[in-house]
Amino acid sequence: MNLREQKGLQIANQVRITKSGNLYLVPSQSGKGKYKVSADEQHCTCADYDFRRAKCKHIFAVEIAVRRESKTITETKPDGTTKTTITETVKVTRKTYPQVWPAYNAAQTQEKRLFQYLLHQLCQGVGSPAQHGAGQRRLPLEDMLFSMAFKVYSTVSGRRFMTDLRDAHGKGYTSKLPSYNSIFRYFESEMLTPHLQMLIEESSLPLATIEQDFAVDSSGFSTCRFFQWVDAKYTNPQLMDKREWVKVHLMCGVKTNVVTSVEISDRYAHDTKYFKPLVEATRQNFAMNQVSADKAYLSNTNLKTVASAQAMPYIPFKANSVANDKRHSALWKQMYHFYAYNQERFMSNYHKRSNVESTFMMIKAKFGDALRSKTKTAQINEALCKVLCHNICCLIQSMYELNLKPKFWAQVA
Numbered sequence: 001m002n003l004r005e006q007k008g009l010q011i012a013n014q015v016r017i018t019k020s021g022n023l024y025l026v027p028s029q030s031g032k033g034k035y036k037v038s039a040d041e042q043h044c045t046c047a048d049y050d051f052r053r054a055k056c057k058h059i060f061a062v063e064i065a066v067r068r069e070s071k072t073i074t075e076t077k078p079d080g081t082t083k084t085t086i087t088e089t090v091k092v093t094r095k096t097y098p099q100v101w102p103a104y105n106a107a108q109t110q111e112k113r114l115f116q117y118l119l120h121q122l123c124q125g126v127g128s129p130a131q132h133g134a135g136q137r138r139l140p141l142e143d144m145l146f147s148m149a150f151k152v153y154s155t156v157s158g159r160r161f162m163t164d165l166r167d168a169h170g171k172g173y174t175s176k177l178p179s180y181n182s183i184f185r186y187f188e189s190e191m192l193t194p195h196l197q198m199l200i201e202e203s204s205l206p207l208a209t210i211e212q213d214f215a216v217d218s219s220g221f222s223t224c225r226f227f228q229w230v231d232a233k234y235t236n237p238q239l240m241d242k243r244e245w246v247k248v249h250l251m252c253g254v255k256t257n258v259v260t261s262v263e264i265s266d267r268y269a270h271d272t273k274y275f276k277p278l279v280e281a282t283r284q285n286f287a288m289n290q291v292s293a294d295k296a297y298l299s300n301t302n303l304k305t306v307a308s309a310q311a312m313p314y315i316p317f318k319a320n321s322v323a324n325d326k327r328h329s330a331l332w333k334q335m336y337h338f339y340a341y342n343q344e345r346f347m348s349n350y351h352k353r354s355n356v357e358s359t360f361m362m363i364k365a366k367f368g369d370a371l372r373s374k375t376k377t378a379q380i381n382e383a384l385c386k387v388l389c390h391n392i393c394c395l396i397q398s399m400y401e402l403n404l405k406p407k408f409w410a411q412v413a
C-alpha cells in the first residue's frame with residue numbers, strides 16, 4: 001500500500017464521502033471545502049492531482065468507500081459450483097446527468113466572468129421603482145441586487161469585496177459604485193427579499209425544458225461558522241438554541257440541481273407545511289413529472305398537491321402507516337398500495353431525492369454554511385443570495401454541458 005493509498009484509507013474511515021451527480025465529494029482534511037472526485041475518470045480537483053495527474057488520496061478514498069457500499073454475495077449451487085454476485089447499494093447507482101470533464105473545466109475557469117454577466121442580465125429585469133421626493137437618491141434596485149449577490153458569490157468580507165465590485169462597476173455591471181456600508185444596508189432591507197425570491201425563480205426558467213423531476217428538503221444555515229446543521233439536528237440539539245439559524249426549504253430539479261422555488265423559516269418550523277407552496281410555485285414554470293421527498297413530508301395534503309400538479313409523488317410511507325384508516329384520502333390509499341406492491345420501482349424513483357441533499361451540499365461548500373449577517377432580515381437575504389448564486393452557477397454548468405443559452409425576462413433576451 002503506497003502512501004496515498006494509506007491516506008485514502010484514513011480519509012474513508014474519518015470523513016463522510018457523499019455523492020453529487022457522478023461526482024463524489026470528499027471533505028478536505030484541513031476542513032476547507034470539498035474535493036470533487038470522479039471515480040470513472042480517475043480525476044480529482046485537489047492540488048496534488050492537478051500537479052501530478054495521477055491517483056491522489058481522494059481517489060483512493062472514494063474507491064474504498066464505493067467498495068464498502070457494494071456487497072458481495074457468494075451463493076453455492078446444488079451442484080457444488082459457486083456463483084458470486086456483487087450488488088451495489090442504491091447509494092452508488094443513482095442516475096444523473098453524466099459529467100463531461102472538458103466542459104466542467106471550462107465552466108470553472110470562466111465562471112466568475114459569466115457569473116457577473118448572467119447576474120447583470122437577471123437584475124436588469126427587476127425594473128427600478130420611481131424615486132420620489134428630493135431626498136437622497138437611492139441606488140437603482142438592479143445595482144443593489146447585483147452588489148448583494150456578487151458579494152455573497154465572492155464569499156469575502158465587505159471591505160475586501162470592494163475590489164471585485166469596483167471591477168464589475170468598471171465593466172458596466174452597476175451604474176454606480178456603492179460603498180460597503182451601503183451594501184450592508186441593502187441586506188437589512190425587507191423590501192429586497194421578494195425581489196431576491198423572484199430572481200431565484202427567474203434564474204431557474206432557462207432550465208424549464210430540461211427539468212421534470214423534482215425533490216424537496218430543508219436545511220439550516222447558522223450564524224456561527226463552527227455550527228453545522230446536521231450536528232445540531234441529529235447529534236447536538238443544544239446547538240439549535242445557542243445561535244440564530246435560518247432554515248431554507250427548497251425544491252430543486254434533480255438533473256441540474258437548479259432551485260426552482262424557495263421558502264425561508266425559523267429554525268423550529270415544521271417542514272411539512274412548506275411543501276405545498278414549493279410545489280405550487282414550481283408548477284407555475286415547469287411541467288412536473290414527479291416529486292420526491294422524505295417521509296417527514298407524508299400527508300394527505302402534500303400527496304394531493306403533487307397529484308393536482310399532474311405529477312407523481314414519491315414520498316415513502318412510515319413503518320406504522322396502514323392502508324385502512326378513515327383519516328386517509330383515497331389518493332393516500334392508492335399511493336400506499338403502489339408503495340407496498342412496487343417497492344423497487346418506488347425506491348428507484350424515490351432515490352432521485354438525494355439530489356436535493358447534493359444541492360444543499362453544493363450551496364454550502366461553495367458559499368459557506370454560515371451567515372455573516374447579524375439581523376434576521378439580513379440573514380434571510382443573505383441565505384437567498386446563496387441560493388441565487390447557486391442557480392447562476394447551475395446555468396453556467398448547463399451552458400457548457402448541455403449547450404444551454406440562458407435568456408431571462410422576455411424583453412432582455
Ligand SMILES: [Zn+2]
Nearest residue numbers: 044046056058
Ligand atoms: Zn485529490
